[in-house]
Amino acid sequence: MKIADYKATLSFSNGQPGIEMPVYKGSIGPDVIDIRKLYGQTGMFTYDPGFLSTASCQSAITYIDGDKGELLYRGHPIEQLATQCDFLETCHLLLYGELPNAQKKTEFTSLVTNHTMVHEQMQFFLRGFRRDAHPMAVLTGLIGGLSAFYHDSTDINNAAHREIAAIRLIAKLPTLVAMAFKYSIGQPFMYPKNDLNYAGNFLRMMFGNPCEEYKVNPVLERALDRIFILHADHEQNASTSTVRLCGSSGTNPFAAIAAGVACLWGPAHGGANEACLNMLEDIQKMGGVAKVGEFMSQVKDKNSNVKLMGFGHRVYKNYDPRAKLMQETCNEVLLELGLENDPLFKLAKALEKIALEDDYFVSRKLYPNVDFYSGIVQRAIGIPVNLFTGIFALARTVGWIAQLNEMIGDPEYKIGRPRQLFTGAERREVLALNKR
Ligand code: CMC
Numbered sequence: 091m092k093i094a095d096y097k098a099t100l101s102f103s104n105g106q107p108g109i110e111m112p113v114y115k116g117s118i119g120p121d122v123i124d125i126r127k128l129y130g131q132t133g134m135f136t137y138d139p140g141f142l143s144t145a146s147c148q149s150a151i152t153y154i155d156g157d158k159g160e161l162l163y164r165g166h167p168i169e170q171l172a173t174q175c176d177f178l179e180t181c182h183l184l185l186y187g188e189l190p191n192a193q194k195k196t197e198f199t200s201l202v203t204n205h206t207m208v209h210e211q212m213q214f215f216l217r218g219f220r221r222d223a224h225p226m227a228v229l230t231g232l233i234g235g236l237s238a239f240y241h242d243s244t245d246i247n248n249a250a251h252r253e254i255a256a257i258r259l260i261a262k263l264p265t266l267v268a269m270a271f272k273y274s275i276g277q278p279f280m281y282p283k284n285d286l287n288y289a290g291n292f293l294r295m296m297f298g299n300p301c302e303e304y305k306v307n308p309v310l311e312r313a314l315d316r317i318f319i320l321h322a323d324h325e326q327n328a329s330t331s332t333v334r335l336c337g338s339s340g341t342n343p344f345a346a347i348a349a350g351v352a353c354l355w356g357p358a359h360g361g362a363n364e365a366c367l368n369m370l371e372d373i374q375k376m377g378g379v380a381k382v383g384e385f386m387s388q389v390k391d392k393n394s395n396v397k398l399m400g401f402g403h404r405v406y407k408n409y410d411p412r413a414k415l416m417q418e419t420c421n422e423v424l425l426e427l428g429l430e431n432d433p434l435f436k437l438a439k440a441l442e443k444i445a446l447e448d449d450y451f452v453s454r455k456l457y458p459n460v461d462f463y464s465g466i467v468q469r470a471i472g473i474p475v476n477l478f479t480g481i482f483a484l485a486r487t488v489g490w491i492a493q494l495n496e497m498i499g500d501p502e503y504k505i506g507r508p509r510q511l512f513t514g515a516e517r518r519e520v521l522a523l524n525k526r
Pocket residue numbers: 324327357358359360362389396397398399400401402403404405454456459460461
């Protein structure tokens with residue numbers, strides 16, 4: 091963080107003396123005003139619900155240029171990572187700052203692969219859930235529960251604990267997500283098979299069964315690996331900020347990641363891929379492409395509360411670069427599975443075309459985000475709609491853990507404690523029950 095060669099001055103119209111505040115420069119992106127001394131010097135807080143203008147931390151992991159539609163992990167463009175690297179190389183990059191060379195890649199892959207199994211007792215914990223439980227409820231519980239199984243990696247202030255917890259989380263998430271799925275359909279759990287790669291192993295744990303050999307389809311394996319890369323990190327979004335805030339109390343990494351999973355579940359965040367597919371299915375039931383115009387009128391009606399799910403983003407005011415890559419993957423998967431005429435894909439394309447030309451969306455800079463096509467890909471692979479957000483959680487775990495570890499290593503790190511503008515009752519006395 092560099093100090094800029096200018097300062098910000100805050101002045102007041104009520105005669106109170108103004109103050110000067112330092113300005114910092116990042117390597118790219120907007121400068122920030124350091125307001126840490128504001129309260130001490132003026133007795134005032136800043137007010138920024140939704141963090142529209144607040145940088146909550148300094149970070150060197152992920153950079154988004156929302157106007158350009160650019161996403162960089164540790165400086166590398168997402169387009170290059172998605173086409174030239176695999177997910178575990180991306181994990182290495184996010185965790186340690188650099189893409190691995192061939193030797194480091196082999197070592198890291200073997201490290202992760204050797205932690206894919208979960209404690210045998212985890213399945214009995216899982217069996218306590220109803221079979222029709224939402225997978226995100228199950229995953230929030232299971233991931234939080236990891237801290238009860240791996241006592242030797244729960245000290246967030248111990249670098250060795252943080253390292254092993256990171257590897258365990260990355261390695262075990264596919265096993266847990268697949269177990270949650272198998273449990274919901276009443277099939278036996280599949281143990282991980284360590285001669286398969288990360289995505290291939292996940293496909294087998296999801297769709298294989300102990301009675302026959304499972305042959306991994308390389309197109310689907312690559313598609314899933316790409317979904318994982320595209321969702322691996324996205325700087326200080328709601329779930330990542332949740333993980334940081336939760337972890338800032340010194341809680342263990344498994345508990346902090348479980349908090350991130352709970353946050354991700356919401357439809358404005360990770361739950362959007364599920365909501366988007368449900369939306370497409372609803373329009374399809376209403377009459378499909380012929381009903382797009384009617385649906386769009388509802389979206390544009392302020393009183394309807396209907397949103398075009400998979401469109402719009404707090405940061406991207408241009409095409410989400412992940413959406414372009416996801417659309418490509420969508421084409422490949424549908425072609426491989428002979429589903430080129432998939433009605434939901436056609437419907438999604440029709441909605442996208444209309445929205446990109448419609449003044450409502452153009453004037454608000456609303457473009458497709460990553461979730462617009464990811465649901466179609468996942469559905470084609472055979473992943474049930476209610477597990478989509480679980481797949482997102484699996485992929486985002488590396489980003490959460492990289493961000494958490496970065497925060498703990500930051501000498502300026504403090505417990506997160508926002509302040510408030512209080513608008514409730516002033517002090518008043520409690521009346522006796524018969525006088526209220
Ligand atoms: N459909 C219709 N109108 C929309 C949409 C949409 N999807 N998104 C934003 N708008 C309108 C909104 O009504 C507002 O209009 P007006 O200025 O007339 O009041 C304007 O666009 C600005 O929207 P906002 O809600 O102030 O923007 P935000 O930055 O607070 O919200 C968002 C961002 C992602 C929550 C929102 O765009 C949204 O709800 N999109 C649909 C859900 C979705 O796809 N979420 C996935 C995000 S990408 C995955 C991830 O990174 O988690």
